[in-house]
Amino acid sequence: MKRIGAVERNTKETQISAQIALDGTGKTELNTGVPFLDHMLTLFAVHGLFDLKVSASGDLKVDAHHTVEDIGICLGLALSKALGDRKGIVRYGQFTIPMDEALASVSLDLSNRPFLVFDTPPMADRTGEFETELAPEFFRAFCQNGGVTLHVRILYGANTHHMIEAAFKAFARALSMAVSFDPRRGGIPSSKGTL
Secondary structure (H helix, E strand, C coil), X not given: CCCEEEEEEECCCEEEEEEEECCCCCCEEEECCXXXXXXXXXXXXXXXXXXXXXXXXXXXXXXXXXXXXXXXXXXXXXXHHHHCCCCCECCEEEEEEEECCEEEEEEEECCCCCEXXXXXXXXXXXXXXXXXXXXXXXHHHHHHHHCXXXXXEEEECCCHHHHHHHHHHHHHHHHHHHHCECCCCCCCCCCCXXX
């Protein structure tokens, strides 16, 4: 049985539908209006083996901030729906990914306690048309709405595209690990009995 979460969110700034299947094969249907984000979400799906559908219409004439943040909100909510009560999952995940000269490490906990640490060396203000300050905004929105404690550390790099790409790939692998089932665990992976 596939674990799937779907969300629709409509505001005066954005109209978004998002769906994630945790036990997928890496298929995507993406139309966010933000090409660099489409690229990052494709990498996220392929390397995490998530099936991902995202359609977004936003106030891109202002900038991409609302669209990127609200997609993070929707994907976080979709993740939480797909996880349900979180019984039997591994819960924790970590992965380190090299991307040419860049190295990114991600550690996460599906704890239902949202928190983001986003630690990077200096990056260019933009990669193409994408404002790099939107990367942590996406991750923050995802964490807050998905109940994820997430530590993203880009240890080093020179090319901003490579640094952000390594972070998304590491995030995908770490999340894939955390949502997988532990065959020895039938209940909630917490000494408290709840997440």
